[in-house]
Amino acid sequence: MKKRLLSGAALLGLAAALPMGGAAAQDLGQVKWFGTVYIKFLDGNRQLNGLTNNVETIPGETNGDQGQGIEADLNLRAQVSRQVEVGVRLQSRFNQNYWANFGGFGYDPDPDGGVGDENNPLRNQYIKLRGAFVRITPGYEWVDSVLIGNSDFGLWDPLTLGKFRYIDRDNAGGVIAQGTAAGGNLKWDLARLSLPKLFLGPGFSNDDSNLFANDAAWISQVKFAATPTLNLGAIVMHVDDRERDADDGDVRNGRGTISRYSNEVYALKAQFTGIPNLDVSGSVYYSDFNIADGACPGEGLNGSCRFSPTLRRDANDWAAFLNFEVGEILPNFTLSAQAFHIGSDYLSVLAARREADVLLTEGREGTWMWGRPDYNFGNPNNSNALLGLGYGGWNGTTQQTVSLITDNDNTDFDERAAETVIGWQGVTVVPRYTAGDLELQGEVSYVTFDTNWQACGGNDKDVDCAKYPRQEGIHAWGLGGDHRSPYAPYQDRDLIIAALNANYLADVGNGLQLGARLKYIRDQDKRVTRASSLSDAYDGYPDSQDFGDAAISNAAWRALIAGNPALGTITNIGDDNRKADYWTAGVSAGYQITPDFFGRVLYEYQYVDLVDGAVNVAPVGLGFEASNSYGFAEYLTGEHTKNKVAFQGSYFLSGLEVGADIQYIWGEYKPKFKAPTGQSLNSYLAPGGGAYITPLGNISTNTVELDQYRLKVFTKVQF
Template sequence: MSARTASILPVGGLVAVGAALACLLAPAPARADTDNFELNGKIYTKYLYKNDDSAGCLSLSNPFWPDNIGGNNGACTEFELTILGRASKYVTTGVRLKSRFGALWQGWWENGDVRWDYPNDTLFVENTSGESLGMNHAQYVKLRGAFIRVAPPIPTVRWVHIGASDLGMFNEWTVGKVRYIDRDNANGVFVEGDFADRTVQYHAAAIATPKLFIGPRWTSGLSNADPRADYWASDWTYALKLDYRPSSALALRLIGSYVHDWEADDNDPDATGPSDVERGTNRAIEREIRYQGANATLDARLSPESMDWLNLTGLVAYSYNLVNTDYAANSVRDDQGFSPLLYLVDGEGEPEAAQGFAGKVRVEMYDPFEAGVSLKLEYFNIGSEFNAIFGARREGDVLLTDGIIGSGFIKGGQLPTLNLANEFIDFDEAWYETIIGWHGATALLELQRGLLAASLEGTFVTYNTNQQGRDTDNQYPDFLYTDGFTDPQAFTADQDYGNIYDRGSDPRSVYKEFQDRQTLIAVLNAESAIPGAEDLKFAVKGKWVHDTDSRKADNAEDDYVGDLFLGYGMLKWQATNEFATGLGYEWQRWDEERRSGSQEQGFYDYATTKHTGRLVASYTFGGLTFNYLLEYFHKDQERDRPGSPDQQWRVWRAKASVETGW
C-alpha cells in the first residue's frame, strides 16, 4: 500500500480497508496447479559395509578408470525432484533435478573444492581441509531427463518426443534400453505414429550418440581415449521401428539402427596450413567416417486363436560394423585385446566390415494338458561376428536359458554384444554375459501346482567362435582373460580389471586363439509357500554346468574340463504387513582341469569352493521402504600352478537403503 493512498482515507476505516486490500494484493497461497504442473520428490539413502578399507557407496565402480565414488564403506544420500508440466493438451514436458550421488555422510565439509598446488601443478598432497574429494562428492544438483512431448496435427504422427529418453522403445539387438545408471542420459528426437488404419505403427529416432561407449575404444571421438579422434559432437544414431499386425494372431516387428561416427579430415587444407585459396582452403573442414555400425532385426510372434496355449516367436538379426583405422586406433592390438569391436582385414590387409547374422526361435506351450505343466523350447544361433554395439549393455536377457553366469543370489542375463557393462553396480546385482557365437537349444519344463512353482532346464551350447589359430592379436578381441568360470561374487573394480586375484574369464571374452568348446547346462528351480504357514516361502535352486574346450587341436595337454555345481536355498518370512525377512545359503564347487595357463607354459588345474550366507530384511510403512542385506562370502581357491599360492576370501558385506517418495 502506498503512503498517498493511506493519506486520503478516514483513519477509522484504515484497518478494515487495509485488511481488505491486504487480502486482495497479497500473493495467493502457494499451491500446486494440478492442472498443468506436477512435482514429485524422492530421497534415497544407501549404506554399504565391507570388511575392507575402501570408502564409497558403490561396490563396483568403473573398472577403467575407477570413479572415486566407488568403494564399500559409507552412507550416501541423493535427492531428486521431478517436474512434469502440461502446456496444453498437446504439449507436455518433464524434467528431473537430481543431486550427484557419492557424498559420504562422514564427509561433513565436502564442497567440491579440490585443492590444487599451483606451483607444482599437482594435487595438494598434504591437504588437511577435509574438502578434497571434488565435485563428484559435492552433491550438486544436475539437470537430467528433460523432455518436451508434443502431439502435432500432422498426418500419421501421434507424438514427437524431444529430449531425454531411456531408449526402451527398440530392442536389445539394435538400440537397447539404457542401463539404470544412465537411465535418462540419452537424448534425441523421437517420432511415433501409425498409418494404414493403425495396422502399421512406427517409431523413428535420431539419437545423439554417447561420446563414451559407442565406437572404437569405447568412444566416438574423445582424444584422450583415442588420440586419432577428437570430434564427437556431431555423431548421431538413427533408428526406426515398424510394427505390423496383419491379424490378431500375428505380430511382426522390424527394427533398424545406424550409427555414424564423424571425424574432421586430418588432411583438409584448412587444418594443415595457412589460409590460401591456392592450397584449397575455404574455411570449411571436411569430414571422414571413423566408424559405421548398422543393426537390424525382424521378429514375429504367432499366437493362434485356436490354440491359446501356444506361442511362437522368432527373430532374425543382422549386424555390420566397419572401423576406419585411419581415424581409430586398433584397440585389439593396442589395448591388450580389450575392444567392443572387431578390426577385421581382408587378404590385402585392408579394413573390412564385421558382419554377422543371429536368430532364435522359441516355442512356448502354456499348460497344454491343463495339468499345470508348461514347456518352452528355444533354438538360438548367434553368428561369430554378430555384435549389437548400441544394444542393451545390461538389465536385459534375450535367451531362455539361465546361462552360465547366473547363480542363486546373483542373477544373470545373456546379451548379444561385446559392449556389456558389469559395472556401476553393487555386489548384490545381476551380471551379464555375451552370447556372441552361441549356438544351441534350451528346453524348459515348468510346473505350477498349488503353492509350488518349479522349473527344470536343459541347455546345450556349442560355439560358432570355435576356431583354430584365430588372430586375437590384431583382429578379434579376447579381453585378455579367457579362461575359467567367471566369479561375479569375487569381482572388484580395480583389482579385477587387472585380474590380480584370478577371478576367471571376462564375461565378454568369446574369441580365443584356439577354441573347440561346448557347454551343458542343467538347472532346477523350485519355489513354494509352506502349507499351513503361508507367511513362509522357500526357494531352492540346483545347477550344473559342464564346460569343455579342447583348445588347440594338436595339443592333448591343454584340454579344459570345467564342472560347476551349485546349490541354493532361501527361506523368506513375511512376518507382518510391514516387515519381511529371509535367510539364505548358497554353495558352489568348481572343478576345473587345465583352467589357466598358456600354450607355451602349460595349463594347470583349479578347484574352487564357495559358501555364501545371506540375511535380508525389509520394512515398508507409510511410503517409506527400508531394505537391509547382510552377506558372508567365503571362497577357497586351490591353484596347482607353480608359483600361484592358494587363495581365500573371508568377506563380510552389507547394504541398506531407505527410500521415500512423495
C-alpha cells in the same frame, strides 16, 4: 539396484517413450513434481571405502564395502498446452558423497592446500540436469507425437538400440517421432540419437577432433498387426561417426567429411498365437560394420586398441532366435523353449549393455564372475587385485547381453551380473509344473560357440585375431574371468546347463515360503585341436608388446625352462584342455513376520572342479593379464568350494521401503597340479618343496582359505 536407485528415472524414461494423450483442462499450465530419496549403507570386511561394490570408471573409486550415502532425484512436469508437454529431472549421485564428507568440507585430500574438498564434484553432492524434454502432440493424422531432448531410447530392441542402463538412463539426447496408420494396426517410430563423444567409438573414443555433432544413429521401426494372431515388425538402424576430411583443407567451399566407422543393423520379427496353447515368436538380425583404416590402430592379438566396444576390422554377421511358449500340454505342465544363434562378428554398438536379458537360459552363476579374490600369488593390494566385489561375487544367476561393452560398472552384490553372449548358439528348454502351492521349474541348455575356431579361422593368431578386441582377454576362462571378452584365439568349447528350482508355500502362520535350487554346469574347452597350431598358440609371452617383461615376471619359471626348454612346450593337443564342473545347491525360507516386515534366510553351496592344462606352460595369447604383479589371470586348477548364509529383509510403510541383505561367505581352494604328457610334476617343484613353478607364479600346494562378510541396507522414499 536399477529398481531401487532410480525408479523416478524409469518412470520418466517410460513416459518419454510413449505418446501421451491430451491433458485435462484443469492440468494445463500446472507444474507437477515427484521424486525419490535413496539412502544406502554398505559394510564388509574388505574395508575399502566406496558407496558401490563394483566400480570401474569413476576416478578414485575402490570397489568398496564401507560407507553411508544419500542421493535424490526430482522430476518436474508441465502440460503447457494440450499439444505441448515439458519435463526435466534433477539428479544427485553417490560417487564419493559419503556422509562423513560433510558436504565436501569433511574431507581434506591436501592439508597444505586448504581445508575441505567442496569443489570436487565427486564429493560435493552435486546436482545434475538430466532428462529434459519437450513432447509435442500436434494432432496431425500423419504423426502422433514428437519428443525432442533426453530419453532412455527404450522403444526398440536389445540387439539393435537397447535401453540405456540406469546410470545413463536419460543422458542420451535426440528426436523421436511416432505415429500410427492402417486404422491403428500399424505403428511406426523414427529417431535420431546423438552418439556420446566417448566410449562408443573404436578404442572407446569418437576421435580427438571436435567434430562430434555429426556422430549419430538413425533408427526406424514398424510394427504391424497383420491379423489378430499374427504380429510383424521390422527395424533398420544406421550409425555413423563422421570426421573432417583431412585431405580437404579448403574452407571456401565447405570442408568434406569422411566416415570413421559405420554400423548398420536390420531386424525382422514375428509372433504367431493362432494355435491353441502355443505362442511362437522369432527374430532375425543382420549387422554390417565398416571401419576406416587407422581408426583402431595396432596389429597383433595384444596390440593397441585391444580395449574397444567395436571390432577392429570390417565385419558382418547375423543372429536369430526362435521361441516357443507351450500351454498345458499335460495337467499343470507348461514348457518354454528357445533356439538361438549369435554370430561371432555380430555387432550393434548400441545394443543393450545390461538392461535386457536376451536368452531364455538362467545362465551361469554370478558368484564366480569377476570376484577377483587373490587365490595364490601376486600383490593383493594392487589396483587390479582390488577390482570386483571380492570372494562372494554377485548374487544369483547371470543375464545375457549382445554387446562388446556389457556393463557391470556401478553395481552392488545384490544385483545380477551381466555377461556378453556374442558367439553363443544352442537351445534351451524350460519345463514348469504348478500344483497348488508347489512350483517347479527346470532347465536344460546346450551351448556351442560360433567362436570355436583355430587362430580365429586362420593360421597365425597374432595376425588373424587382430579383428577382435581382447578387452581383459580371459572371459572364456569362466571362473574368475571377465564378463565382456567373448573372443579367445584358440577355442573348441561347449557348455551344458541343467537346473531345477522349487518353491512351496507352506500353510504355517502367515505362510512360510520355502525355496530350493540345484544346478550343474559343465564348461569344457579343447582349445588347440590341430598339432600344427601348437607352436603358434604357445609361443610364449609377447615381449615385444608394450607390457615388455612384465608379462613374464616369474623369474623361477624363466630359469626352469632355460635349463629344460621342453618344460615350456606343449606337444600334445590334449595337454591344454580345460574342463570345469560347477555345482550349486541352495535352500531358503521366508516368512511375513509382521504385516510390514518380511524376512528370508538362505544357505547356498557352490563347488567347482577345474582342470586347466594350459596354465602350466603359457596361457594362450595372454599379455599383461598374465603378469603376477598386476595382471588378471590366476592359477585356478583344483577344487573350489563356497558357502553362503544370508539374511534378507524388506520393510514397507506407505511410501517407504527398507531393504537389507547381510551375507557371510566362506570356502576354500585346494590346488591341483597337472603336467603335460611326458613331463614330470617333480620338474615343476620349487626349491624346498611346498610349491610348483608355473608361468603365473610359484603356486603353493597348501589349501587357501577364503571368506567375506558384506552388508547392504537401503531406504527409499518416493514422493
